[in-house]
Amino acid sequence: MAAPSQTAGHEAAQSADDAAKIAALRRTKAVATAALVACVGVFLGARALQDSYPAFAYVAAFAEAAAIGGLADWYAVVALFRRPLGLPIPHTAIIPANKDRIADNLGRFIEVNFLAPGPVREKLEEVDFALLVSEWLSDRRRSAGLSRFVGRLVPQALAAVEGSGLRDFVVKRVTEQVEKVQVAPLAADLLTAFTADRRHQQLFDELLRVFGRLLSDEDALAAIRDKIRQELPSLANLFKADAYLLKKIVASAATLIAEVEADAEHPMRHEFDRFVKGFIDDLRTSPDYAARAEQLKRDLLARPELRGLAGDFLSSLRSFVEQDLASDQSAVRRHLADMFVQVGKQLADEPEIRADMNQGFVMALASFVENQKSGVSTFIADQVRRWDILQLTRLVEINIGRDLQYIRFNGMLIGGLAGLALHVGERIIFHN
Structure with missing residues (x-):
């Protein structure tokens, strides 16, 4: 104004x-x-x-x-x-x-000659709308203003989603898509990626460390000794054979664990490789494994806690966003502004994307003009009549x-x- x-x-x-x-x-x-x-x-x-x-x-x-x-x-x-x-x-x-006739003819003349699809499209194609958007977003001050505007809309949008049926709709659609996924082959593919370059040996090392800590735990050793005492004859217990056997077992196990930890090509490691490979193959091909995995998936999806999880997530997200946007040093606004600036700079370096965007702008604006041109003609005619x-x-x-x-x-x-x-x-x- x-x-x-x-x-x-x-x-x-x-x-x-x-x-x-x-x-x-x-x-x-x-x-x-x-x-x-x-x-x-x-x-x-x-x-x-x-x-x-x-x-x-x-x-x-x-x-x-x-x-x-x-x-x-x-x-x-x-x-x-x-x-x-x-x-x-x-x-x-x-x-x-002839004022009325002049008004009608003037409006019709502008509609036919100036708002025809061909001339409108040609004029619109002369404008690089995407470059204008890029230059506008690249300005830090403008992007900051846009981030503040978007920041005011986000809590309202989240509140609208939370209060509408969109949450249940999304949960239902996600559940339907998850139900279509074959869990066993997917898990097999994930494990195959995990075991590449024998990365699963790190898990085996962790298991060895757990066993090592178990051998030094007094409570665990006492439980093992009691189990040995129950299995030995009474006469052997008189001579404290249980303590002797426990000592031998612990020493042998500790020695074995140390050997396996020190040797990357130890037979036990290769045995673990074969076990893991066999398990992945069974998971990918075995009907029994597939049936068990599908039953586990159905049981999980049927739990009411899963449906409440989406609502809790949206509520928590809304609370976090509102608290952050209320702050003068809002991280959400700062990241939004940085994102808008980055989008503007990248858009300037992508002529193909700009061309696609411009084509979209031309189609949208040309369609808008085509739908509204009769209204423009009527508006011009009415304005002339009012003179x-x-x-x-x-x-x-x-x-x-x-x-x-x-x-x-x-x-x-x-x-x-x-x-x-x-x-x-x-x-x-x-x-x-």
Whole structure:
């Protein structure tokens, strides 16, 4: 919206321009009228002198025809805007009498010639909309303003989602898609990626460390010793064979664990490789494994906790976003602004993406113009109809009236030449 001082300045400039046009129009009218009066005066003077000076007959013929031509063109020009001399002559005051038809034709002319699909599309294709978007987003201040605007909308959008059926719809659709997924082959593929380059040996190392810690745990050793004592004969227990066996077992196990940890090619490691590979193959091909995996998936999806998880997630997300956006140092707004700036810079370096975006802009805007052009035509016609007829006439006369006055000059000149030609023809034909 323009400032009041700017609007006043524009109106003053427009009024000065109109005043200059009116002054020029009045001067031209005065000159044309004076020329017409001069033609009449010359005609009368030449007629009075032609008996004494026959050459004045030619001047009289020229002046008479020029006056008639000037008068006829004066009538034609005046008839466009008003009734000549106020007389109710038919087919005069053409513009005021045909205001509605002019309004309809003007609106239809703009619709057909300016808002046709071809010219509109050609004009739109001249504009690089995507580059304008890129330059706009690349400005840090504008992107920051956009991030603030988006930041105000995000909590409202989350609240709308939370209060609508969209959450249940999303959960239902996600559940349907998950139900279509074959879990066993997917798990086999994931494990295959995990076991590449024998990365599963890291899991085996962790298992070895767990066993190592178990061998040094007093409670675990006591439980193992009790189990050994239960299995040995009573006589062996008298000689504390359980303690001896436990010591041997722990020592042997510790030695084995140390050997396996130190040797990357230990047979136990290769045995673990074979176990893992066999398990993955069974998971991928075994119908029994597949059935168990599908049953586990169905049981998981049927649990009510899973459906409540989406609601809890949205509530937590909304709470976090609202708290963050309330802060002056909002991380969400900062990341949004950075993202918008980065998108703008990357868009500037991607001509193919810009071309696709521009094509989309052209299609969308051309379709919009095509759907709305009849409304534009009606709007223009209605606006012209609402104009005050005196204002409309004055507007047209101010802008083209001066040029129309030159028709009077041309009428006088052409009429005079035609009258002179006819007079010469008359003298030649009739030899007088």
